Amino acid sequence: MVEVYLNQIASGVLTGLVYGLSALGLSVIFGVCRIVNFAHGEMMVVGMYLALMAFRWLGLDPLLSIPLVGALLFVAGFALQGGLINRLIGVPEHMQFIMLAAIAIVIVSSCLMIFGPDLQSAPLSYAYDSYQIGPILMDKVRVLAGGAALVVAALLAAFFRWTYTGKAIRACGDNLTGARVIGLDVKYLFALAFGLGAACIGIAGCILLLMVDVQPYLATDYTLLGFVIVIVGGLGSLMGALVAGVLIGVTEAVAGLLVQPSLKSVFSFGLLILVLVLRPQGLFGRQG
Numbered sequence: 001m002v003e004v005y006l007n008q009i010a011s012g013v014l015t016g017l018v019y020g021l022s023a024l025g026l027s028v029i030f031g032v033c034r035i036v037n038f039a040h041g042e043m044m045v046v047g048m049y050l051a052l053m054a055f056r057w058l059g060l061d062p063l064l065s066i067p068l069v070g071a072l073l074f075v076a077g078f079a080l081q082g083g084l085i086n087r088l089i090g091v092p093e094h095m096q097f098i099m100l101a102a103i104a105i106v107i108v109s110s111c112l113m114i115f116g117p118d119l120q121s122a123p124l125s126y127a128y129d130s131y132q133i134g135p136i137l138m139d140k141v142r143v144l145a146g147g148a149a150l151v152v153a154a155l156l157a158a159f160f161r162w163t164y165t166g167k168a169i170r171a172c173g174d175n176l177t178g179a180r181v182i183g184l185d186v187k188y189l190f191a192l193a194f195g196l197g198a199a200c201i202g203i204a205g206c207i208l209l210l211m212v213d214v215q216p217y218l219a220t221d222y223t224l225l226g227f228v229i230v231i232v233g234g235l236g237s238l239m240g241a242l243v244a245g246v247l248i249g250v251t252e253a254v255a256g257l258l259v260q261p262s263l264k265s266v267f268s269f270g271l272l273i274l275v276l277v278l279r280p281q282g283l284f285g286r287q288g
Contacts, residue, residue, distance in 0.1 A: 003135040008253040010136050014146030016249020018207050020242035021149040022222065023229035024156060025200030031236030032173040032193035035085060036093075038100040041223030042107035043198055047073060047205025048214040049115060055122040055209075062122055062209045063148055069206050070199040077198025082191035089190070104219065111216040119213040141210040148207050153242055156200060160238070169193050173236065228268055232275045234285025244283060247271065 022044055029037045037043075047069050054065035080103070088096045129140035160166035172179045172189050179186055212218070229248055233240025248268050255267040275282060 004257065005254065006136050007138075008257055009250055010138050011142055012250035012253030013246055014138065014142040014249070015211065015253065016246035017146040017149040017153075017242070018204055018211070018245075019225065019229055019249050020245025021153050021207070022201055022204035023226050023233065023241040023245050024153060024238055025197040025204065026226045026230050027197075027233070027236055027238055027241040028156075028200065029194055029197035030230070031238075032169055033081070033085070033089070033190045035088070035096055035194075036100070037197070038097060038223065039104040039107060040201060040226045041219035041221065042104045042111075043073065043077075043201040044205040044208065044222050045111060045214060045216060045219045046107060047202030048209045048212075048218075049111060050202070051206040051209045052120060052122055052214060061124070062206045063144060066148065066152070066203050066206050070203045073202030074195040074199040076195075078191045078195035080198075081194030082187070085194065086187050086190060104223070108216050108219055115216065117215060117217070119215045121213040122209055124210065145207045145210045149204065152200070152203055153238075156196070157238060159196075165189075165192065169196075225268075228272050230282075232272055232282060234282025237282065237284040237286075240282055240284030 022040075025043075026037055026040050029035055050069045050072060051060075051062040051065045054060040054068060055062060058065075060068075085096075085099070088099055124141065126140050131138050131140060131143055160170055168179075168184055169189050169192060171182075172184060172186055172193070176186065179189075225248070229244045230241055232247065233242070233244030248271070251267045251271055252264040255264040259266075279285075
């Protein structure tokens with residue numbers, strides 16, 4: 001029985017890394033732009049479909065399509081923020097919500113028209129391969145997915161920590177007035193941050209295609225999951241998003257053993273309620 005739980009925990013950690021990467025995109029956008037991206041799940045589904053098309057038309061493994069999909073989502077996010085969402089900075093929050101909800105509906109409707117409502121997958125040659133480390137047996141797709149998510153998250157953290165542009169983006173998120181005073185181009189940096197966030201979300205979609213079949217209505221589930229992870233980890237915290245993603249992944253995996261798999265979300269929301277009661281700012285959030 002112990003081996004069963006160890007296998008579930010290992011699977012949950014690997015899946016949680018992908019969840020965390022997707023939440024990183026949401027956290028970057030909110031942490032810098034102070035915009036709640038209600039089209040989060042829809043962007044992830046777009047990333048999944050782009051990876052699926054690259055697999056079918058170009059023969060690219062979803063992992064190999066990460067640079068292509070990341071670049072496309074970055075350009076789309078940059079254009080969306082620069083051309084449309086920048087106009088909403090400073091307006092009442094309900095107007096931001098309506099705009100992004102409308103964008104989400106447009107994306108889902110477009111995916112339905114182009115791809116249809118059916119589940120679609122990328123049949124990989126290594127889909128049923130696995131690795132064994134002692135008593136722990138791990139699916140190869142989950143190992144590759146978790147490793148890819150960890151690498152992308154590390155690159156994003158390095159960008160924000162050590163590059164001039166990354167530090168400038170962080171400055172905008174920490175003190176918008178101060179960033180304007182020292183002459184930073186805030187609107188450009190906001191667009192850059194939104195583009196990076198969208199790229200993270202799209203890349204997470206690429207990776208998720210290794211494990212999950214895609215259809216347009218997945219978007220709502222992943223939007224909700226992204227919000228749960230970001231709130232548990234702490235709004236605007238990159239480390240918090242990654243750690244909370246792993247926690248949610250492990251929680252869902254273990255819950256699938258204890259109760260019916262369809263009820264695993266109950267445990268995720270239970271964790272959310274517990275964090276909100278005991279530490280409202282999230283595990284890594286700063287006290288407001």
